[in-house]
Amino acid sequence: MNFKNPFKKSFYYVVFGCGRLGSIIANELSAKGHSVVVIDRDENSFENLSFDFTGFTLVGEANEIEQMKEAKIEKANGVFVLTPDDNTNIMIALTVKKYFNVDNVIARVYNPKNIKTFAKHKIEIVCPTMLASNRLKKFISKGEKE
Amino acid sequence: MNFKNPFKKSFYYVVFGCGRLGSIIANELSAKGHSVVVIDRDENSFENLSFDFTGFTLVGEANEIEQMKEAKIEKANGVFVLTPDDNTNIMIALTVKKYFNVDNVIARVYNPKNIKTFAKHKIEIVCPTMLASNRLKKFISKGEKE
Numbered sequence: 001m002n003f004k005n006p007f008k009k010s011f012y013y014v015v016f017g018c019g020r021l022g023s024i025i026a027n028e029l030s031a032k033g034h035s036v037v038v039i040d041r042d043e044n045s046f047e048n049l050s051f052d053f054t055g056f057t058l059v060g061e062a063n064e065i066e067q068m069k070e071a072k073i074e075k076a077n078g079v080f081v082l083t084p085d086d087n088t089n090i091m092i093a094l095t096v097k098k099y100f101n102v103d104n105v106i107a108r109v110y111n112p113k114n115i116k117t118f119a120k121h122k123i124e125i126v127c128p129t130m131l132a133s134n135r136l137k138k139f140i141s142k143g144e145k146e
Numbered sequence: 147m148n149f150k151n152p153f154k155k156s157f158y159y160v161v162f163g164c165g166r167l168g169s170i171i172a173n174e175l176s177a178k179g180h181s182v183v184v185i186d187r188d189e190n191s192f193e194n195l196s197f198d199f200t201g202f203t204l205v206g207e208a209n210e211i212e213q214m215k216e217a218k219i220e221k222a223n224g225v226f227v228l229t230p231d232d233n234t235n236i237m238i239a240l241t242v243k244k245y246f247n248v249d250n251v252i253a254r255v256y257n258p259k260n261i262k263t264f265a266k267h268k269i270e271i272v273c274p275t276m277l278a279s280n281r282l283k284k285f286i287s288k289g290e291k292e
Contacts, residue, residue: 011289020257024279029286078289080282106285108278111166126281128274132254133170135272136226139252140175143157143224 010034014076016092017083018057021108021128023048025080030055037071040083065095074100081107086114093123156180160222162238163229164203167254167274169194171226176201183217186229211241220246227253232260239269 011034015026018040026038027050036055040046046057060067073079079096081089086109093107109115109127118125157180161172164186172184173196182201186192192203206213219225225242227235232255239253255261255273264271 009290013286020275021278021282024258024275025282025286028279028283032286032290078286104289106282112170124285126278126285128278129166129170131277131281132167132272132274133174135277136167136171136252137174139270139272140159140171140178140224143250144155144178 011077012072012075013037013078013080014039014071014073015080015082016040016089017081017108018042018045018048019082019084020048022080022082023050025082026055027053039067039071065099068095068100073102076102076104078102078104078106081105083108084110086110086117090114090117090121090123093118094121097121097123157223158218158221159183159224159226160185160217160219161226161228162186162235163227163254164188164191164194165228165230166194168226168228169196171228172201173199185213185217211245214241214246219248222246222248222250224248224250224252227251229254230256232256232263236260236263236267236269239264240267243267243269 013029013034013036015022015038018038026036029036030053037058038055039058041061043059058071073096079102081092083089089107093105096102096105106124106126109118109125112127112130115127159175159180159182161168161184164184172182175182176199183204185204187207189205204217219242225248227238229235235253239251242248242251252270252272255264255271258273258276261273
């Protein structure tokens with residue numbers, strides 16, 4: 001429930017991976033008044049969550065279907081797949097889309113070389129390295145014009 | 147020398163760190179016809195460079211002034227500081243700016259919590275995690291509007 005604005009719609013999100021990126025997103029979703037479950041195999045990773053975080057945490061291997069059922073993933077309005085392993089992320093994203101019929105899925109790609117594999121399976125992606133290299137390429141171009 | 151366009155200005159760049167991001171940028175600079183030196187403590191990291199890479203590689207601790215002198219860093223038109231350690235990056239960026247008087251420096255920030263420290267020293271930054279989280283926040287907002 002969002003006490004700041006009771007008329008605003010609240011959604012249910014699942015976040016896989018509670019590292020740097022996962023915790024930022026989980027905190028953001030919680031701050032916006034949404035319901036959140038964060039899943040990570042390492043209990044210590046939940047220390048990245050803010051003091052105000054109101055969601056739930058689940059310890060476990062992210063790629064187990066039982067874990068996903070426990071998280072009631074079929075009811076999720078959106079799923080963020082943000083573990084540091086590309087193969088794990090592909091497997092989770094595919095299972096969420098195909099087995100649980102949740103279409104609103106976005107996955108993190110660690111190695112830009114794997115972007116094509118995600119695209120082939122129509123998984124929406126975010127690739128921090130690619131975003132950063134695009135930013136740095138602009139820095140190069142700026143220097144060339146000076 | 148850029149054989150594609152001999153009239154285009156060619157510059158000299160130094161790249162610290164030849165991981166995923168460093169190698170993309172070193173390859174890009176080389177492909178654009180610029181002179182490049184890439185420094186990394188791990189010789190194996192240079193395997194990330196493309197077959198076409200025409201620059202030079204230096205093995206060594208990135209934060210040693212001798213290493214920087216060897217790379218003739220004072221003549222660089224731009225320096226990319228892309229090791230995976232924020233403290234190393236701050237130290238390198240400061241040394242390049244203050245000791246070698248090269249002002250065109252951009253550093254990678256691993257942990258968004260360190261952005262302020264870089265800003266305090268007026269070091270231009272790129273933070274892949276922050277770029278990715280901004281992208282993911284847009285994904286959340288899009289879902290809320292649907």
